[in-house]
Amino acid sequence: MPAYVIAHLREAAPHPEIAEYIERIPATFEPYGGRFLVHGTRHEVKEGSWPGHVVMIGFPGIAEARAWWDSSAYREIAPLRSRHIAGDIILVEGVAEGYDPAATAQAMREALPAG
Numbered sequence: 512m513p514a515y516v517i518a519h520l521r522e523a524a525p526h527p528e529i530a531e532y533i534e535r536i537p538a539t540f541e542p543y544g545g546r547f548l549v550h551g552t553r554h555e556v557k558e559g560s561w562p563g564h565v566v567m568i569g570f571p572g573i574a575e576a577r578a579w580w581d582s583s584a585y586r587e588i589a590p591l592r593s594r595h596i597a598g599d600i601i602l603v604e605g606v607a608e609g610y611d612p613a614a615t616a617q618a619m620r621e622a623l624p625a626g
Contacts, residue, residue: 513605514573515548516580518566520598532591539584540568543575563598576602 523529540546549567570576579585580602 512572512607514570514576515603515605516545516566516568516570516576516600517603518598518600519561519563520566520592520596521563523596526595528591529595532588535588535591536585539582539588540570540579542584543579543582544571545569545575545579573602573604 537547545568547567548569549565552565554561554565568576570579
C-alpha cells in the first residue's frame with residue numbers, strides 16, 4: 512500500500528539554508544523509492560484556510576516513508592528547513608487498490624447507537 516509524507520509549510524522569507532535543503536532533499540528519499548508528488552505548486556482553498564504551501568512525497572509503503580524520515584541523511588538536512596519554516600508534517604498510509612468507501616460507511620453505521 513502506498514504511503515505519503517504530507518507537509519503544510521507556512522510562508523517563510525527566502526534563506527540560503529532553505530535553498531540548500533531543497534537541493535539536497537531528493538537524494539535523501541530516492542533510496543526509499545520516494546518522489547515528489549506535490550512541490551512548489553499553487554493550491555486552491557475551497558473550505559477553511561490553508562496559509563502557506565503543500566508538499567507531498569509518495570513512497571511505496573509506510574515502512575519506506577518511516578525509514579526515510581528516520582534516516583541519517585534526512586535528519587542531517589532537516590534543520591535547514593525547520594530553522595526557517597514552521598509547519599506540520601504527517602506520514603499517512605494510502606488506501607489499497609479497489610478501496611470501497613461503502614465498507615467504511617457501513618462500519619460507521621453499525622457503530623451508531625441503536626435508536
